[in-house]
Amino acid sequence: MGFKPCMDAAAADWIATSSVPWDKLVGFGPAGFESHGRLRFIPDPAYPGQGENEAAPGSGQLSETEQLEIALSILCRHTTTPDELFMAFWDGFGFAMPAAGFDVPNRSYFLYRGRASAAGAWEIAPEDQAAGQRWMPAPAFIWPADHAWCLAKDVDPHWAGIGASGHAVADLLAEERLDVVAANPLERQPWYS
Numbered sequence: 001m002g003f004k005p006c007m008d009a010a011a012a013d014w015i016a017t018s019s020v021p022w023d024k025l026v027g028f029g030p031a032g033f034e035s036h037g038r039l040r041f042i043p044d045p046a047y048p049g050q051g052e053n054e055a056a057p058g059s060g061q062l063s064e065t066e067q068l069e070i071a072l073s074i075l076c077r078h079t080t081t082p083d084e085l086f087m088a089f090w091d092g093f094g095f096a097m098p099a100a101g102f103d104v105p106n107r108s109y110f111l112y113r114g115r116a117s118a119a120g121a122w123e124i125a126p127e128d129q130a131a132g133q134r135w136m137p138a139p140a141f142i143w144p145a146d147h148a149w150c151l152a153k154d155v156d157p158h159w160a161g162i163g164a165s166g167h168a169v170a171d172l173l174a175e176e177r178l179d180v181v182a183a184n185p186l187e188r189q190p191w192y193s
Contacts, residue, residue: 003085003087003112003113003114004112004113004114005097005098005099005100005110005111005112005113006086006099006100006111006112006113007099007100008100009100009101009102009111011086011111011113011145012086012088012102012109012111012141013102014030014147015029015030015088015102015104015141015143015150016102016103016104018030018031018104019031022104022105022106022107024185024186025104025152026104026106026107026140026152026154027152027154027157027161027185027189028150028152028161028162028163028183028185029141029143029150029151029152029161029162029163030147030150030163032163033149033150033163033164033165034164034165034166035163035164035165035166035168035169035170035182036161036162036163036164036169036182036183036184036185037161037162037164037169037172037173037180037181037182037183038159038160038161038162038180038181038183038189039067039068039071039151039159039160039161039162039172039178039179039180040158040159040179040180040181041064041067041158041159041160041179042055042056042061042158043055043056043179044158044190045190045191045192045193048193049193050192050193051192051193052158052192055158055192061179062177064138065138067177067178067179068138068139068142068151068153068160070175070177070178071151071160071162071172071175071178071180072142072151074168074171074172074175075144075149075151075162075164075168075172076144077168077171078148078149078164078165078167078168078171079144079146079148079149080144080146080148081144081145081146081148082115082144083115084113084115084144084145085113085114085115085142085143085144085145086111086112086113086141086142086143086144086145087111087112087113087114087139087141087142088102088109088110088111088112088139088140088141088142089109089110089112089137089139089140090107090108090109090137090140090154090155091107091108091109091110092107092108092155093137097110099111099112107140107154109140109141112139138153139151139153140152140153140154140155141153148164148165148168149162149163149164149165149168150162150163150164157189157191158192159189161183161185161189162180163185169182
């Protein structure tokens with residue numbers, strides 16, 4: 001089934017109207033979660049000034065998409081609405097998406113809706129391929145309709161921030177295929193130069 005465009009952005013109001021500073025919002029989502037973690041796609045910088053291209057992924061490291069799929073399968077066990085998920089894609093990749101949009105400071109997004117069984121299915125639709133679109137970005141935000149958790153993946157960091165219950169974050173930390181660490185969104189996070 002995949003994710004389908006939303007023609008109304010009301011489902012994103014809790015993000016668009018959040019009072020969380022924009023850099024924290026795009027890094028971890030809205031406030032109000034019991035616990036937070038960071039899903040690292042590559043290890044944190046080993047020294048000040050290290051460039052992301054100098055980081056070596058761990059042996060057997062899964063792709064970003066594979067890691068997001070595993071994280072979502074875990075998170076979907078911690079929502080009452082796994083059949084009603086929302087995804088927001090950053091409007092900065094140079095192509096229009098046929099969906100309602102919403103803004104936060106310094107970022108704009110397109111909103112899509114789907115179900116847990118479609119998690120990871122942000123592939124390019126045939127009509128978009130015909131129009132010349134050759135790849136699809138990872139979502140910038142993913143959340144269930146009950147707001148039990150929020151996964152935020154801004155375009156710049158090497159990680160995705162997750163706000164959720166303590167049990168959900170504990171389950172993510174326990175998953176050996178993922179590189180998840182506990183995080184405090186109020187603290188400065190590791191950053192590549």
